[in-house]
Amino acid sequence: xxxxxxxxxxxxxxxxxxxxxxxxxxxxxxxxxxxxxxxxxxxxxxxxxxxxxxxxxxxxxxxxxxxxxxxxxxxxxxxxxxxxxxxxxxxxxxxxxxxxxxxxxxxxxxxxxxxxxxxxxxxxxxxxxxxxxxxxxxxxxxxxxxxxxxxxxxxxxxxxxxxxxxxxxxxxxxxxxxxxxxxxxxxxxxxxxxxxxxxxxx
DNA sequence: TATGTGTCATGGAA
DNA sequence: GTTCCATGACACAT
Numbered sequence: 001x002x003x004x005x006x007x008x009x010x011x012x013x014x015x016x017x018x019x020x021x022x023x024x025x026x027x028x029x030x031x032x033x034x035x036x037x038x039x040x041x042x043x044x045x046x047x048x049x050x051x052x053x054x055x056x057x058x059x060x061x062x063x064x065x066x067x068x069x070x071x072x073x074x075x076x077x078x079x080x081x082x083x084x085x086x087x088x089x090x091x092x093x094x095x096x097x098x099x100x101x102x103x104x105x106x107x108x109x110x111x112x113x114x115x116x117x118x119x120x121x122x123x124x125x126x127x128x129x130x131x132x133x134x135x136x137x138x139x140x141x142x143x144x145x146x147x148x149x150x151x152x153x154x155x156x157x158x159x160x161x162x163x164x165x166x167x168x169x170x171x172x173x174x175x176x177x178x179x180x181x182x183x184x185x186x187x188x189x190x191x192x193x194x195x196x197x198x199x200x201x202x
Numbered sequence: 203t204a205t206g207t208g209t210c211a212t213g214g215a216a
Numbered sequence: 217g218t219t220c221c222a223t224g225a226c227a228c229a230t
Binding site for chain 3: 204205208209210212216
């Protein structure tokens, strides 16, 4: 598969520590992925968050929706509004992801990248409520986008992973502590992409 | 963590 | 072979 050049042989990139990232393409089939993409886009309670950057207020270039178990989260530390209740589709996806990841998640953040102009800038998932070395499972539906990672201490250490529709990526180890990641904007025409990041929130 | 701007490297076109 | 310009990668300021 052409998009797997990064993980050409064993499903892992040369040079990228395997203990930071797992990539599982095809967890969901093409049809199923397309169906879930459309349904989730249509039925999720999307929000577009506003962040303060210095003296300006800027709207984030993507839409989000946040779901979690009702009791087990601390949403104030995640600076999010009260989470939504799990839907049937999300629970089915969660089950499948948990079977591969080998642990149970209690929340999911959906990110909706409407086109190539939607993005996330370099950051780490550093929230206190996630712990220092969280395992975060990321499911992609729709448009293939590049997931870039770079080492905080040395930006020359940099990798790019093409996330396919239906693929599962698991971030773990020191990835959040020592690395940053992003989804860059693209001038190429881009269809919608949906990203589901399953987390364990204390 | 968003965006605009300036600098520099690259590569194809002229 | 040389020049020009579009594109993209960064760094940095805000």
